[in-house]
Structures are given as C-alpha cells and as structure tokens.
Amino acid sequence: MKTKLIYLLYILLISFTAIAQDSSKFNSQLKTILKTFQEKDINQLNPILAENYTIAGMPKGLEKQILPQIIQQLPAFSSYKVTQVKKEKNGTRIYLYFTSSKSKEKVNSNFLFNDKNKILEFNILDEANVNTQTITE
Numbered sequence: 001m002k003t004k005l006i007y008l009l010y011i012l013l014i015s016f017t018a019i020a021q022d023s024s025k026f027n028s029q030l031k032t033i034l035k036t037f038q039e040k041d042i043n044q045l046n047p048i049l050a051e052n053y054t055i056a057g058m059p060k061g062l063e064k065q066i067l068p069q070i071i072q073q074l075p076a077f078s079s080y081k082v083t084q085v086k087k088e089k090n091g092t093r094i095y096l097y098f099t100s101s102k103s104k105e106k107v108n109s110n111f112l113f114n115d116k117n118k119i120l121e122f123n124i125l126d127e128a129n130v131n132t133q134t135i136t137e
Contacts, residue, residue, distance in 0.1 A: 025117070026111075029048045030111075032045065032047075033111070034077055038078075042068045050114055053119050074124065075105065081096060093112045094113065107125070109123055
C-alpha cells in the first residue's frame with residue numbers, strides 16, 4: 001500500500017513537472033497576453049498572432065474587429081496559471097485560467113500555438129456560450 005502511494009505521488013510530480021516544462025516554452029507569449037489585458041493595448045499581440053488566427057465561436061474573417069472589443073471588455077487580469085499542455089496536429093494547445101485581483105474571478109482559456117510559437121487559436125472565453133446571428137436584408 002505504501003509503495004502504491006509513493007508511486008502515485010511520483011507520477012503526479014512528473015505530470016506537474018511536464019506541464020511546467022512544456023508551458024515554459026510559451027511564457028513570453030503568455031506574459032504578452034496578460035500585459036495586453038492589463039494595458040488594454042491590442043498592438044502588443046500583433047507579433048505573436050498567426051496571420052490566420054481564429055477566435056472560438058466568432059465568425060471567420062472578423063477576428064481583427066472582434067479581438068480589440070474582447071480585450072476592452074474583459075478585466076485587467078493580474079495573473080494566469082497553466083493547467084494543461086497538449087500536443088495537437090497543428091501545434092501545442094495551452095489550457096490556462098486568468099484571474100482578476102479585484103473580482104477573484106477565474107476565466108478559463110486556451111491558445112493553440114503553431115510551430116513558430118504564434119497563436120493560431122485565441123480562445124479567451126473557453127467556457128462562454130457565444131451566440132451569433134446573421135442579419136439578412
């Protein structure tokens with residue numbers, strides 16, 4: 001029983017270490033995202049966004065108009081914590097949550113980084129239900 005417990009703790013330690021090592025590759029980009037929310041300056045994101053990035057739940061082609069609005073409407077986050085790192089076909093997905101020191105609110109998010117460490121998917125509102133509608137005339 002004691003051996004199983006030690007083995008389990010060892011596996012947990014390795015898992016946490018793997019997350020930390022994998023996510024450290026993207027620390028610079030994640031800090032830039034955090035700083036963007038703090039300073040509300042969308043221009044800081046331009047160097048780390050892939051040319052064809054998307055935002056989950058948003059119509060394709062409108063990302064450049066929508067992202068500044070999202071940045072302005074969300075709180076100035078004070079920190080983030082990476083919860084999971086997953087290798088995918090198109091790159092590496094980082095799951096994390098941002099926290100606001102004022103409201104203590106956690107905002108779950110995920111970002112897909114390509115092999116050049118640029119953001120392919122900017123999914124800041126991971127758990128939000130986004131309703132869009134098309135207006136036809």
